[in-house]
Amino acid sequence: MRRRDTRAALLFISPWIIGFLIFTLWPVLYSGYLSLTDYDVINDPNFVGFDNYAALFEDPKIGLAFRNTLIFAAMSVPAQLVVALALALLLNAAARATGFFRTAFFLPKMTPPVAVGILLLMLFNGQSGLINSVLGVFGIDGPSWTTDPGWVKPGLVLMSLWTVGATVIILLAALRAVPQELYDAALVDGAGWWRRTLRVTVPMISPTIFFVVVVDTIGALQSFTEAYTAFFGSGNTTYSNDAALFYVIYLFQQAFEFLHMGYASAMAWVLFIVIMAITVVQVLVSRRYVHYEGRP
Amino acid sequence: MKTPIRLAVLALALTSCAKGTGGQAAPQEAGTFNPGAAYTGTITVMGIAGVDEVATTRLDLAKAALGGADVKRTEGDLDVQQFLSSVASGSPPDLVYAIRDQIGTFASRGAIIPLGACIEGEQIDVGMYDDAALAQVTLGDEVWGIPEFNQVQITMANAGLLDKAGLTIADVNGSGWENITAAARKLHQNAGGKLKVIGFDSKLPEFLPLWAKANGADLLSEDGRTARLNDPKVVEALTFAAGVYDTQGGFAKVKALRDAADFFGKGNQFAKNELGAMPMEQWYVNVLNDESPKAAMAFDAFRDKEGNPLAYSSGRAWAIPKGAKNPEAACRFAKHMTLVDTWRAAAQARVDLRTKENKPFTGILTGNEQADETIESMLTPGGQPWDTGVKAVYEANDNNFSLPANPAGEEFKKAWQDAANRVLNGQMGPKESLDRAQQEAQAALDKAWAGWTKRTN
Numbered sequence: 001m002r003r004r005d006t007r008a009a010l011l012f013i014s015p016w017i018i019g020f021l022i023f024t025l026w027p028v029l030y031s032g033y034l035s036l037t038d039y040d041v042i043n044d045p046n047f048v049g050f051d052n053y054a055a056l057f058e059d060p061k062i063g064l065a066f067r068n069t070l071i072f073a074a075m076s077v078p079a080q081l082v083v084a085l086a087l088a089l090l091l092n093a094a095a096r097a098t099g100f101f102r103t104a105f106f107l108p109k110m111t112p113p114v115a116v117g118i119l120l121l122m123l124f125n126g127q128s129g130l131i132n133s134v135l136g137v138f139g140i141d142g143p144s145w146t147t148d149p150g151w152v153k154p155g156l157v158l159m160s161l162w163t164v165g166a167t168v169i170i171l172l173a174a175l176r177a178v179p180q181e182l183y184d185a186a187l188v189d190g191a192g193w194w195r196r197t198l199r200v201t202v203p204m205i206s207p208t209i210f211f212v213v214v215v216d217t218i219g220a221l222q223s224f225t226e227a228y229t230a231f232f233g234s235g236n237t238t239y240s241n242d243a244a245l246f247y248v249i250y251l252f253q254q255a256f257e258f259l260h261m262g263y264a265s266a267m268a269w270v271l272f273i274v275i276m277a278i279t280v281v282q283v284l285v286s287r288r289y290v291h292y293e294g295r296p
Numbered sequence: 297m298k299t300p301i302r303l304a305v306l307a308l309a310l311t312s313c314a315k316g317t318g319g320q321a322a323p324q325e326a327g328t329f330n331p332g333a334a335y336t337g338t339i340t341v342m343g344i345a346g347v348d349e350v351a352t353t354r355l356d357l358a359k360a361a362l363g364g365a366d367v368k369r370t371e372g373d374l375d376v377q378q379f380l381s382s383v384a385s386g387s388p389p390d391l392v393y394a395i396r397d398q399i400g401t402f403a404s405r406g407a408i409i410p411l412g413a414c415i416e417g418e419q420i421d422v423g424m425y426d427d428a429a430l431a432q433v434t435l436g437d438e439v440w441g442i443p444e445f446n447q448v449q450i451t452m453a454n455a456g457l458l459d460k461a462g463l464t465i466a467d468v469n470g471s472g473w474e475n476i477t478a479a480a481r482k483l484h485q486n487a488g489g490k491l492k493v494i495g496f497d498s499k500l501p502e503f504l505p506l507w508a509k510a511n512g513a514d515l516l517s518e519d520g521r522t523a524r525l526n527d528p529k530v531v532e533a534l535t536f537a538a539g540v541y542d543t544q545g546g547f548a549k550v551k552a553l554r555d556a557a558d559f560f561g562k563g564n565q566f567a568k569n570e571l572g573a574m575p576m577e578q579w580y581v582n583v584l585n586d587e588s589p590k591a592a593m594a595f596d597a598f599r600d601k602e603g604n605p606l607a608y609s610s611g612r613a614w615a616i617p618k619g620a621k622n623p624e625a626a627c628r629f630a631k632h633m634t635l636v637d638t639w640r641a642a643a644q645a646r647v648d649l650r651t652k653e654n655k656p657f658t659g660i661l662t663g664n665e666q667a668d669e670t671i672e673s674m675l676t677p678g679g680q681p682w683d684t685g686v687k688a689v690y691e692a693n694d695n696n697f698s699l700p701a702n703p704a705g706e707e708f709k710k711a712w713q714d715a716a717n718r719v720l721n722g723q724m725g726p727k728e729s730l731d732r733a734q735q736e737a738q739a740a741l742d743k744a745w746a747g748w749t750k751r752t753n
Binding site for chain 2 (some may be wrong): 239256
């Protein structure tokens with residue numbers, strides 16, 4: 001009986017397994033092979049051993065791209081988490097129209113990333129953009145967000161908050177699952193809103209926060225579309241800014257503009273290893289700070 | 297955020313499916329290309345976008361010249377990856393319509409075939425093509441593409457602003473760099489800490505080759521093998537062209553005002569008196585004439601320091617992919633798309649349409665010198681200043697240059713553009729930035745030429 005169930009289950013998931021093997025696993029393995037070759041799409045891959053990996057260490061743009069990406073991730077992940085948590089707490093406290101606000105917060109997430117990139121150029125225009133206009137009301141002379149290398153990444157971080165809606169929904173779901181008895185007990189003990197949030201809410205939703213941090217970190221390390229559209233593509237066919245050269249943008253240039261598929265594959269594998277390493281560190285750190293119900 | 301993952305999977309899937317074809321394309325015999333032959337079946341063409349009356353007329357005539365074969369077009373601009381993948385997988389189109397800069401890269405990788413046999417067999421007179429255009433599609437003494445269209449730059453200025461500042465078009469046409477700096481200083485206007493009028497836009501980074509050439513320097517040697525990005529004259533050109541922005545409050549302010557403009561509409565920078573002068577490609581004359589015909593404009597050719605007209609040209613080209621099923625018909629099609637008679641008929645279609653719209657016919661730069669002469673005689677007057685603008689366009693076209701074809705086109709372009717951008721963004725000085733670009737560009741050229749040598753020997 002059990003064997004028959006297993007066979008049936010395998011049969012049902014076989015389309016996914018076949019798709020995974022052909023369209024995910026095989027290309028991933030093949031890219032590992034390509035990373036050991038010189039390959040330009042047209043001609044046969046030429047085996048070069050670990051030359052591509054060695055070349056990565058001599059390419060000054062690799063260091064620049066990694067630095068840009070890590071700085072962006074270090075700024076955007078905490079910023080997104082704080083803003084998303086604040087909005088989720090507000091929504092959780094709202095008595096009426098929470099459905100409307102949930103939808104309203106989520107809607108920007110539906111904006112295509114390319115549009116977000118173009119929107120960035122308009123909102124952050126140093127002279128006529130909305131952001132600097134608002135800063136001007138408070139007597140602040142806003143920076144050149146789209147050209148000053150020192151302000152390019154902060155601009156991109158602020159723009160990344162545009163799509164924080166999905167994280168808000170996830171955190172809101174977690175907030176709704178926190179048992180009311182815990183808040184009641186804290187209230188009896190005389191804990192105020194801030195203390196209840198820090199001592200009850202955050203520990204209780206820490207697994208969700210951990211999930212969000214891991215996913216957002218991986219996403220930030222793979223940032224591409226918004227920065228590419230704003231600083232390397234679209235209206236900027238010749239203008240670009242090194243401060244926005246993220247790792248995946250440089251990978252894209254190597255693969256699809258210069259046709260260095262072998263080198264780009266090596267870059268992809270190095271990024272995979274870096275992401276894995278960072279995720280492992282996050283998991284290790286989480287053991288100390290993440291609270292799972294039922295775990296001793 | 298998920299796009300890179302999808303992109304990577306797509307790329308990996310694509311590369312995993314790709315099958316290398318290896319080696320150089322075997323040259324075809326001239327005898328297989330016969331101007332008297334009639335072709336049947338269908339030829340596929342990749343890379344044609346934005347079909348207007350000029351394109352339609354030419355496509356119809358070229359199709360008719362095939363003697364019965366049908367033409368199937370893949371709509372949209374050329375997708376390089378799609379094209380290369382199709383070649384690698386053995387199912388390329390019969391003809392590809394590319395930016396001329398790309399031809400060297402395609403040729404060096406064996407993605408397209410040399411057209412010697414096609415030109416000889418179909419008796420194509422390559423002497424009719426613009427020299428600079430032909431140079432862009434010639435690599436290793438072989439012609440790899442049939443060139444068409446030319447884009448050139450002229451000086452465009454707001455005559456009202458010039459008058460008010462006591463200046464003339466001669467002050468901003470490039471012939472005197474000190475005059476340009478002085479004009480930029482006079483013409484630009486600030487209010488409340490914001491730039492309201494750009495005095496002079498030197499259009500960096502895209503026109504660095506133009507400024508360098510105006511200063512007597514080429515970015516690349518004639519044989520396409522040696523980068524000359526840190527030539528002192530190039531450094532001087534970049535220093536000047538970037539410095540023009542500094543006299544107006546810096547590039548950041550100029551770019552912010554430029555980005556906010558309705559470039560293609562009625563609220564363009566000239567119509568709104570937000571720009572004094574700039575070098576710009578000739579098609580913008582038509583945009584201005586269509587959108588703001590009453591704008592007070594002044595035009596002249598862009599000029600070098602000696603006052604000679606000068607333009608940095610680019611355009612398109614037809615190329616036959618390796619493995620094309622019907623290269624003979626493709627060759628015939630490319631030939632007839634670029635013949636003088638075809639261009640004349642296309643120009644007439646444009647004249648008819650413009651006359652109907654009560655607008656002047658400002659010409660078409662075809663990349664074919666004989667066709668250009670013919671079409672110039674068909675121009676219809678549009679009154680001043682537009683007629684002066686059109687005259688400047690033809691003057692520029694007669695004095696154009698291009699960057700030679702090379703197998704590392706994209707990397708070379710990226711190197712000099714990045715160099716200019718680093719200066720504009722205030723990250724490096726011109727000399728330091730161009731020194732770095734020189735290293736990057738030469739390394740890319742050396743590697744690409746080594747690959748070319750390996751494949752062709």
